[in-house]
Amino acid sequence: MRTEQEEIRLMKGNEAIAEAAIRCGCDGYFGYPITPQSEIMETLMDLRPWESTGMVVLQAESETASINMVYGAAGCGKKAMTSSSSPGMSLMQEGLSYIACAELPCVVVNVMRGGPGLGTIQPSQADYYQSVKGGGHGDYKLITLAPASVQEMADFTMLAFELAFKYRNPALILADGIIGQMMEKVVLPPYQARMTEEEIRRKYPWATLGKLRGQKQNIITSLCLLPEEMEAVNLHLQAKYRQVEQNEVRYETLHCDDAEYLIVAFGSTARVCQKAVETAREQGIKVGLLRPITLYPYPSEAIARIAGRGRGVLTVEMSAGQMLDDVRLAVNGAVPVEFFGRLGGIVPAPDEVFEALKTKLIKENV
């Protein structure tokens, strides 16, 4: 079954995450079923990686337990991950705040569905605020990647682990129900070996693997009662976030070189918008598309630069307008920024986006 080569398969986004997790040497997955992402744990249970790579897969009693199992595993320097969908992510916010403060690397996948509340199982992007503005208590950030294809579900699983360990910070893959459920061709990466304990001790000397003779004890904690010390912890985190912002911004552009109008959209919405851009171009309207790949750190400079050359920006989301705030902050009043969104699990159609572009943006500029 195991190969040293890439493999091409047709699979669901959720399945791609499970495959990629095993292939990138993940040590432990801890999860709780919730639609539309249950295939991640189902696929893992089916593939039985504990018999091949030794990866642990465990169904927890709740998302609260899952994220805390991830805490425990990550504290041992292990590659640990969990996945959920919107309501379950709300339960994980406590754990994420602790993990961010304790500076533990881990990967969390959110395959978003419509909310608030129990909402719907249909796709949504309304957890943007929760993902990039904190979510839990305190000042912290999650490195947030937004895949727009099944291929990116696999690629970003690897990338998320890489970034999580590089910065000792939780990394979030923020997908939506479409990306999780749809099937596409995907090139799966070759298998990487899991880290040995010796490797973990060498590379991550903070890991709690047992205090060896002559070494000092390792303590994973987020507690710091003295305010001066807690401020120092916070300043350290903030300095780390500035590094992340400097090094890790990722985005993709389409037809932006001569764009008079710019659409900003992420995830599956960006693919809908791609069609709208093509329609507009066929009619002679110079529209470009910027797709943020990292939602934190956000590609503010690129948006400001491209938008500044044009006449207006349309932000399209499956929400009431959350990323819109960041686009407006980036553009900073240089040109009008308008919004089009569908809510509660409705996916916008390309012609709706094109219509919104014409009515909200282009007409105003005529």
Place this chain on the structure above:
Amino acid sequence: MNIIDSANLVYRKTPVMTDLTMHYCPGCSHGVVHKLVAEVIDEMDIQDKTIGIAPVGCAVFAYKYIDIDWQQAAHGRAPALATAVKRLLPDRYVFTYQGDGDLAAIGTAETIHACNRGENIVIIFINNGIYGMTGGQMAPTTLDGMKTATSPSGRSVPLNGYPLDMTKLLAELDGTCYVTRQSVHSLGAVRKTKKALRKAFENSMLEKGTSVIEVVSTCNSGWKMTPDESNKWMVENMFPKYPMGDLKDR
């Protein structure tokens, strides 16, 4: 007589304890239980193989006193952390150290499910019937009629429900192998608790399931009594509801 000659040595502080002065109130049971845990780790020679999971509550700083690797959990979540640590490092000794608010209130689900899965971990449960760290509020284990900061007229069953015997509940689960209730108010009790701890740590390598050691404890500050009065009050009032002894040993 040369008192530092090993032949003349009658007591030695285990090197698994750090030299830090404890923050616990004089008379508190935590200090004694910490020492027993450290002694068991020392005597079993497993300092390099033991990972402790500290709770939220007075024992949040357990990691300052027992010189091993530690992870400090969110309130009630210690058994979830311990589950993952033990599953990923099966040849390590993994234990949680939790109070009654942590284990029997906010962490009820994590505790029950870790025990029900039969995780090969040790759960040390300090039950003093009160939230000590936050200033003596009512816990799930607070006795009927017991006065606390949030039950100033005494716990009332119609209002607050019954004191929760979590250990009895855990003994019912198929995943637990050893469930015992001990105390540290007398020399004999201290010896028995140490023996129980040793057995629990040994169990964690036998793939028998979860070992739970409840230590019925005093919180003289929270109870607003002297240490001596606390011990007497515990024997007279806590022990009838939480009787000493093994609930399960298989």
